[in-house]
Amino acid sequence: MxxxxxxLRRETPGCREVIHFNNAGASLMPEPxxxxxxxxxxxxxxxGGYEAAAESFETIEGVYDSIASLIxxxxxxxxxxxxxxxxxxxxxxxIPFRSGDTILTSECEYASNFIAYxxxxxxxxxxxxxxxxxxxxxxxxxxxxxxxxxxVKLISLTHVPTxxxxxxxxxxxxxxxxxxxxxxxxxxxxxxxxxxIDVRExxxxxxxxxxxxxxxxxxGTGFLYVRKDILPRLEPPFLDLHAATWSGPDxxxxxxxxxxxxxxxxxxxxxxxxxxxxxYATALGLExxxxxxxxxxxxxxSRLALLPGVTVRDLGVIxxxxxxxxxxxxxxxxxxxxxxxxRINVSVSPMRYTLLDMERRGLSAGVVRASVxxxxxxxxxxxxxxELERIICL
Numbered sequence: 001m002x003x004x005x006x007x008l009r010r011e012t013p014g015c016r017e018v019i020h021f022n023n024a025g026a027s028l029m030p031e032p033x034x035x036x037x038x039x040x041x042x043x044x045x046x047x048g049g050y051e052a053a054a055e056s057f058e059t060i061e062g063v064y065d066s067i068a069s070l071i072x073x074x075x076x077x078x079x080x081x082x083x084x085x086x087x088x089x090x091x092x093x094x095i096p097f098r099s100g101d102t103i104l105t106s107e108c109e110y111a112s113n114f115i116a117y118x119x120x121x122x123x124x125x126x127x128x129x130x131x132x133x134x135x136x137x138x139x140x141x142x143x144x145x146x147x148x149x150x151x152v153k154l155i156s157l158t159h160v161p162t163x164x165x166x167x168x169x170x171x172x173x174x175x176x177x178x179x180x181x182x183x184x185x186x187x188x189x190x191x192x193x194x195x196x197i198d199v200r201e202x203x204x205x206x207x208x209x210x211x212x213x214x215x216x217x218x219x220g221t222g223f224l225y226v227r228k229d230i231l232p233r234l235e236p237p238f239l240d241l242h243a244a245t246w247s248g249p250d251x252x253x254x255x256x257x258x259x260x261x262x263x264x265x266x267x268x269x270x271x272x273x274x275x276x277x278x279x280y281a282t283a284l285g286l287e288x289x290x291x292x293x294x295x296x297x298x299x300x301x302s303r304l305a306l307l308p309g310v311t312v313r314d315l316g317v318i319x320x321x322x323x324x325x326x327x328x329x330x331x332x333x334x335x336x337x338x339x340x341x342x343r344i345n346v347s348v349s350p351m352r353y354t355l356l357d358m359e360r361r362g363l364s365a366g367v368v369r370a371s372v373x374x375x376x377x378x379x380x381x382x383x384x385x386x387e388l389e390r391i392i393c394l
Contacts, residue, residue: 004284008375019380022345024162024190024322024371027216029277036276037218040269053268060268063275067223070278070286071207072198076257079224080271084189084210085112087224090261091185091206092116092156094234099125101153106131106139106168108161108357113187117156126153130356137315137357141172148180155182160190163349163358163367164324165297166316167195174203183230189213194293194321194373196286205230211270214293214321214373217277218270226258236261289374293321296372296381303385309392313367324349324367327392332368338391344384346370 009015014028043052053060064075081087093116097103103117107130117128131147134140139157155177159170170186177184186204188197193214199207207225211217226234235254236243242264244254254260281289300323304310309328327335332348339346350366351358358364370384 005375005377008284009377012375015375017343019344019376019383021370021372021376021380021384022347023373023376024213024369025347026212026219027193027214027373028375029216029218029273030280032280033217033273033277037269037273040272044269049268056268056272059272059275063271063278066275066278066282067225070197070282071192071225072200073225074228076259077225077228079226079258079261080266080274081222081224081262082220082266083212083222084187084208085222087208087210087222087261088113088185088187088189089116090236091208091224091226091234092154093120093237094261095154095183096233096235097121097124097126097153100151101126102149102151103128104131104144104147104152104155105129106157107133107360108137108139108158108163108166108168108354109156110158110162110187110189111353111355113156113158114355127151133315133357133360136317137166138168138317139173141169141176144173144176148176148182152180152182154185156185156187158187158189160188160195160320160322161354161357162190163313163354163363163369164316165301165314165319165322167191167318167320168316170202170204177205178203190322191320193281193286193289195290199225199227211274211277215274215277215281216373217274220267221270221274223274224258224261226261228257231256231258231260238263240264284374292374293372294319296374296376296378297321297323299378300370300372300381300384303381304388307385307389307392310388313361313363321373322369322371324369326363326365326367327388330392332366335368335388335391338394339384339387342387344387 011030012028064078067078068075131144184204185206188209192209205227211221212219240263243260244252313324347369349369
């Protein structure tokens, strides 16, 4: 991929404006994605929204094929929705929890997911149980096995936590779920697009993902995978005339495929943009993307470790493109503001986003999060560490 970086950066207008190390927030879109979105919006303005959608019917339907190819499933197992949170919520809230049911999750679970667990537990009498981390910070697969009993209804796991480079062992968790006959929901919001994912290999029943992060798609796009054999067991938390058919005055029939988790109105321009982004990534190859991101992230961690007062906070045996760190005597928010002034984009991950993990590690002030993508360069990493050292010395 090294020889292609110049071309990829030319196709990414943002590379001429900023050093973008906030890819775990939202990546810079490549020109083909932007052009596809604008082109469809222009057709909506020229001939009408419904008419433009009809004209682009095959392109829109092709998005389902692109996603299915990306993650190794069939097109009828995919729903395209507004974002990863909506995808995850539609899956989670469709599970019929009852009093006595148990939800198992990890210490580094994302706040939005954990809030949903607590809400459902309050409503139904179910309980949520947190599986401890292993010595490397990932969910302990052995502890998970020990926790399995007849009350367990769901294992819900964030593949890559929002606050660092840790990659949880999703496939190992999938084997535990399969052996126990328990539902497995994987939040792949931060991993999709940087890590090759095969839902058959992971053996998850449901998976949620976003378009705006490592897939380099537009904001306001996401998708949900639901394995077809469990679709009859899940009723979406709300339905409309797209998700179901009104078949009589007192009857309706929920559609048979995963589009039961969609609704009628959607942003067709960004949906098309998501498909283009996925095709762009697929053409490059996820294995090659993963290899380059890993190499750049390791380079960044190595350089950060040499700076005075800097502590790299990433956990895990396998680590991805998210690099989290703290600087002694400096607030993460202040670091971010100073880097903004140097036209370098990073983000801050506060404690409340991954409360249990951050409390356990004593990171109440949060961490700075620098997340690299394949279009970033070693020269940008050098500029980043140079500017950070200047900030530290102020």
